[in-house]
Amino acid sequence: MADTTEPETVSLYTILGGESTLRRLVDSFYKKVQGNPLLSSIFPEDIRPVREKQFLFLTQLFGGPRSYSDLYGPPMLRARHLPFPITTERATAWLECMSDALAEIGVEDAMHAFVVDRLTSVAHHMVNTTVELALDLPITD
Numbered sequence: 001m002a003d004t005t006e007p008e009t010v011s012l013y014t015i016l017g018g019e020s021t022l023r024r025l026v027d028s029f030y031k032k033v034q035g036n037p038l039l040s041s042i043f044p045e046d047i048r049p050v051r052e053k054q055f056l057f058l059t060q061l062f063g064g065p066r067s068y069s070d071l072y073g074p075p076m077l078r079a080r081h082l083p084f085p086i087t088t089e090r091a092t093a094w095l096e097c098m099s100d101a102l103a104e105i106g107v108e109d110a111m112h113a114f115v116v117d118r119l120t121s122v123a124h125h126m127v128n129t130t131v132e133l134a135l136d137l138p139i140t141d
C-alpha cells in the first residue's frame with residue numbers, strides 16, 4: 001500500500017536551536033546595532049523592548065511559536081518602520097550586524113548563508129527614503 005503520510009518538516013527555528021539560540025542571536029545583534037552610529041542614532045537608548053519584539057518576531061518568522069502576532073497583531077513591518085528614516089546604507093548595516101551576530105553565536109556556514117539570504121529581502125523592503133532629511137531650509141516663497 002502506498003505511504004500517504006506527509007513528509008515530516010522541521011522548522012528553521014528548531015534547526016537553529018529554538019529559544020536559547022534566538023535569545024543569544026538578538027542579544028549579540030543589538031549590541032552590534034548599538035555600536036554602529038548609523039543604526040544607533042535611530043534606535044531608543046533602552047533597547048530591551050525592541051530586542052524582545054525582535055526575538056518574538058524572528059521566532060515566528062522562522063516557524064516557531066506565533067507569539068508576536070498574538071501580542072501585537074499582523075506584523076506589517078514596513079508600516080511599523082515608516083517613522084524611521086531607513087536608507088539602503090542602513091539596510092546594509094542592519095544585515096551586517098545580523099551576519100556578524102550569526103557568526104558570533106556559532107551558526108554554521110550553510111545555515112548562516114540561508115538565514116542572511118532570508119532576511120536580505122525583508123531588510124531591503126524596509127527602505128523608505130534615499131536621504132535622511134536633516135536639512136532645515138528656510139522657506140523663501
Ligand code: HEM
Binds near residue numbers: 044054122
Ligand atoms: C533595514 C534595516 C532596519 C532598520 C534600520 C530597522 C530599524 C528599526 C527601528 C528603529 C525600530 C523601532 C525601534 C523603536 O520601537 O523605537 C525597529 C523595530 C522593529 N524591527 Fe526593524 N529595522 C530594520 C530591519 C528590520 C528587519 C529586516 C526586521 C525583521 C526581520 C525588523 C524587525 C523589527 C521588529 C519586529 C521591530 C519591532 C516592531 C514593533 O514595534 O512591533 N527590522 N526596527
